[in-house]
Amino acid sequence: MSAHHQNIKIAVDAVVFGYQKSKLYVLLIQQKFGSQNDYWALPGGLVQEDEALIEAVKRELKEETNVSVNYLEQLYTFGDDISRDPRNRVISVAYFALVDPSKLTLIADTDAEKVSWVEIDKIPNLAFDHNEIIRLGIERLKNKVTYQPIGFDLLPTKFLFSQLENLYNTIIGKEIDRRNFRKKMMSFGFITETEEYATKKTGRPAKLYAFNTAEYKRLEKEGIHFEIKLV
Amino acid sequence: MSAHHQNIKIAVDAVVFGYQKSKLYVLLIQQKFGSQNDYWALPGGLVQEDEALIEAVKRELKEETNVSVNYLEQLYTFGDDISRDPRNRVISVAYFALVDPSKLTLIADTDAEKVSWVEIDKIPNLAFDHNEIIRLGIERLKNKVTYQPIGFDLLPTKFLFSQLENLYNTIIGKEIDRRNFRKKMMSFGFITETEEYATKKTGRPAKLYAFNTAEYKRLEKEGIHFEIKLV
DNA sequence: TAAAAACGTGTATATACTACGCAAATATAG
DNA sequence: CTATATTTGCGTAGTATATACACGTTTTTA
Structure with a gap:
C-alpha cells in the first residue's frame, strides 16, 4: 500500500x-x-x-x-x-x-x-x-433475457404478446417459436391477461397482457427460476 | 459534473x-x-x-x-x-x-x-x-457452480470423482445424487479418466480423473452451455 | 367477397432429468 | 480366513420438459 x-x-x-x-x-x-x-x-x-x-x-x-x-x-x-x-x-x-x-x-x-x-x-x-x-x-x-422477465421494464404497462415476442427476438437476434414461447412464458404465472383488446391495422385484434409484479416477487422469493432456453 | x-x-x-x-x-x-x-x-x-x-x-x-x-x-x-x-x-x-x-x-x-x-x-x-x-x-x-466447471481451479490436477462430488455438495450445501451427478459431468466431455488409481483407507480403489482444459476451451468456444441443475 | 394478416390454441415426439439397485474391489474386525 | 463395512462404478425405468409442427379464428383491405 x-x-x-x-x-x-x-x-x-x-x-x-x-x-x-x-x-x-x-x-x-x-x-x-x-x-x-x-x-x-x-x-x-x-x-x-x-x-x-x-x-x-x-x-x-x-x-x-x-x-x-x-x-x-x-x-x-x-x-x-x-x-x-x-x-x-x-x-x-x-x-x-x-x-x-x-x-x-x-x-x-x-x-x-x-x-x-x-x-x-x-x-x-x-x-x-x-x-x-x-x-x-x-x-x-x-x-439476462434468459433468466429474468426483462419485459417488466422494457415494455409498456399493457402490451401485446407479439410485442413480448418481438422483444425477445430482437435481443437474441433470432426467431423463437411463437407457440412454445407463449406456453413457456405463461407457465411462469406472472403474466396476466387483461380484458382489453388492441385493434391493429390488420389481423385479428389481440388481447393486452400485463406483468403481475407482486406475483413475480412472490415467486422470486420462493426461489423459483425463470429460465427460458434460447438456443 | x-x-x-x-x-x-x-x-x-x-x-x-x-x-x-x-x-x-x-x-x-x-x-x-x-x-x-x-x-x-x-x-x-x-x-x-x-x-x-x-x-x-x-x-x-x-x-x-x-x-x-x-x-x-x-x-x-x-x-x-x-x-x-x-x-x-x-x-x-x-x-x-x-x-x-x-x-x-x-x-x-x-x-x-x-x-x-x-x-x-x-x-x-x-x-x-x-x-x-x-x-x-x-x-x-x-x-457459478451451476454453469462453470469450478473444479478446474479448486481441485488438484488429478482428483477423485468423490472429491468433485464433495466439492459440489459443500458449495451448494446439500447432497446431489452421486450417479446422476457423474453422468451429467462426464457427458460434458471435458473430464478424462487417467490410468492411475488412488488407494484409499477403505473401499474400492478409485480412478483418478483430470480436467481437459483444451477440450473445455474448445467446447466453450462453440458456445456450449455446461448447466447443471442443483435444485 | 376473397385474400392477407395476425391471433390463439393443441398434440405427438424427442430429449433431459430423476429416482433408484446392484455388483465389484478393497480394508478391517472377528 | 471369512464376514462385514465401505466406497466405487455402472444401468435402467419412469417422469418431466422441450421441440417441432398445423389449423381455425377474427379482423382489414383490395
Missing part, C-alpha cells in the same frame, strides 16, 4: 437500454464541454465526495438527460486501461438499466448538448471506451 | 476461495498497521497511480499473502456506503478467485501480520465491509 498521493478520479456511466417498435436503443449524449465533445458518449460523470455511486448515476442521468430510473444494476468497473481518459486517470463504474422510452421525456440539460436514443446497431464511434462499455451491456442484456 | 476537488481513494480487495478436505476456505490477513489492525480482513489495498486494477489486486495478493492467481474476475464495486472506511472515502473494487490451497505457500509479507485460510462458516467480524464482500463472493460461487 504505497500510493500515498493517489490521484485517481472516479466516475460513473450509465448504459440505458430502451425498446420501441421492434428496435433496441441506447441512451446517448453529446457533451458541451470536454476534450471529447465531438463524440457521442454515455451519460455519466465524476462522483461527488459525499455521494454514493448509485446516487451519482441517478444524478447524472437526471441532469444530462432528464431520465429517472428506479432500478440500476452495476455492470462493470473499467479501470484496467490507464489512459482510457486521455486527461487523467479515471476509473468508471458502469451501470445498466432498462426502460420504456415512451414513458420518458428526454431533455438535454446542464452539461449535455444533445440527448438521443440511438439504435443498437447504428452506434457510432463514441468517446473514451464507451463502445466497449455498451458491448458489455449488450452481453449482459442477452444473458 | 461538479466534483472539482474529488478526493476519493480507490482500492481493490480479493476474495480468494480455497477447497480442501471437504471444506471451503477464504484467504484472510491481519494487517500490521491501520485503524482496523485488530480485525482480520481481505487481502487488498490502494491502487497505484499508474496501475491497472487487475494488476493492483495481483500485486497486493502477492505482497500480503504470497499467493499468485492467474484468473481473477471482478466481483463488485463497493462505493455506496460513504463511510465504509472510517478514515477516508474509499471505493473498493472486489475481485474473486478460486485456488487449490495445496498448490500454494502462504507467507505474511510486507503489510500483513498474519495470513490464513479461514473456514467459510467460521469467519469472524472482519474489518470494513469485508463480511459483506465475502457474502457476495459466496453468492457468486454458488451461482
Whole structure:
C-alpha cells in the first residue's frame, strides 16, 4: 500500500437500454464541454465526495438527460486501461438499466448538448471506451433475457404478446417459436391477461397482457427460476 | 459534473476461495498497521497511480499473502456506503478467485501480520465491509457452480470423482445424487479418466480423473452451455 | 367477397432429468 | 480366513420438459 498521493478520479456511466417498435436503443449524449465533445458518449460523470455511486448515476442521468430510473444494476468497473481518459486517470463504474422510452421525456440539460436514443446497431464511434462499455451491456442484456422477465421494464404497462415476442427476438437476434414461447412464458404465472383488446391495422385484434409484479416477487422469493432456453 | 476537488481513494480487495478436505476456505490477513489492525480482513489495498486494477489486486495478493492467481474476475464495486472506511472515502473494487490451497505457500509479507485460510462458516467480524464482500463472493460461487466447471481451479490436477462430488455438495450445501451427478459431468466431455488409481483407507480403489482444459476451451468456444441443475 | 394478416390454441415426439439397485474391489474386525 | 463395512462404478425405468409442427379464428383491405 504505497500510493500515498493517489490521484485517481472516479466516475460513473450509465448504459440505458430502451425498446420501441421492434428496435433496441441506447441512451446517448453529446457533451458541451470536454476534450471529447465531438463524440457521442454515455451519460455519466465524476462522483461527488459525499455521494454514493448509485446516487451519482441517478444524478447524472437526471441532469444530462432528464431520465429517472428506479432500478440500476452495476455492470462493470473499467479501470484496467490507464489512459482510457486521455486527461487523467479515471476509473468508471458502469451501470445498466432498462426502460420504456415512451414513458420518458428526454431533455438535454446542464452539461449535455444533445440527448438521443440511438439504435443498437447504428452506434457510432463514441468517446473514451464507451463502445466497449455498451458491448458489455449488450452481453449482459442477452444473458439476462434468459433468466429474468426483462419485459417488466422494457415494455409498456399493457402490451401485446407479439410485442413480448418481438422483444425477445430482437435481443437474441433470432426467431423463437411463437407457440412454445407463449406456453413457456405463461407457465411462469406472472403474466396476466387483461380484458382489453388492441385493434391493429390488420389481423385479428389481440388481447393486452400485463406483468403481475407482486406475483413475480412472490415467486422470486420462493426461489423459483425463470429460465427460458434460447438456443 | 461538479466534483472539482474529488478526493476519493480507490482500492481493490480479493476474495480468494480455497477447497480442501471437504471444506471451503477464504484467504484472510491481519494487517500490521491501520485503524482496523485488530480485525482480520481481505487481502487488498490502494491502487497505484499508474496501475491497472487487475494488476493492483495481483500485486497486493502477492505482497500480503504470497499467493499468485492467474484468473481473477471482478466481483463488485463497493462505493455506496460513504463511510465504509472510517478514515477516508474509499471505493473498493472486489475481485474473486478460486485456488487449490495445496498448490500454494502462504507467507505474511510486507503489510500483513498474519495470513490464513479461514473456514467459510467460521469467519469472524472482519474489518470494513469485508463480511459483506465475502457474502457476495459466496453468492457468486454458488451461482457459478451451476454453469462453470469450478473444479478446474479448486481441485488438484488429478482428483477423485468423490472429491468433485464433495466439492459440489459443500458449495451448494446439500447432497446431489452421486450417479446422476457423474453422468451429467462426464457427458460434458471435458473430464478424462487417467490410468492411475488412488488407494484409499477403505473401499474400492478409485480412478483418478483430470480436467481437459483444451477440450473445455474448445467446447466453450462453440458456445456450449455446461448447466447443471442443483435444485 | 376473397385474400392477407395476425391471433390463439393443441398434440405427438424427442430429449433431459430423476429416482433408484446392484455388483465389484478393497480394508478391517472377528 | 471369512464376514462385514465401505466406497466405487455402472444401468435402467419412469417422469418431466422441450421441440417441432398445423389449423381455425377474427379482423382489414383490395
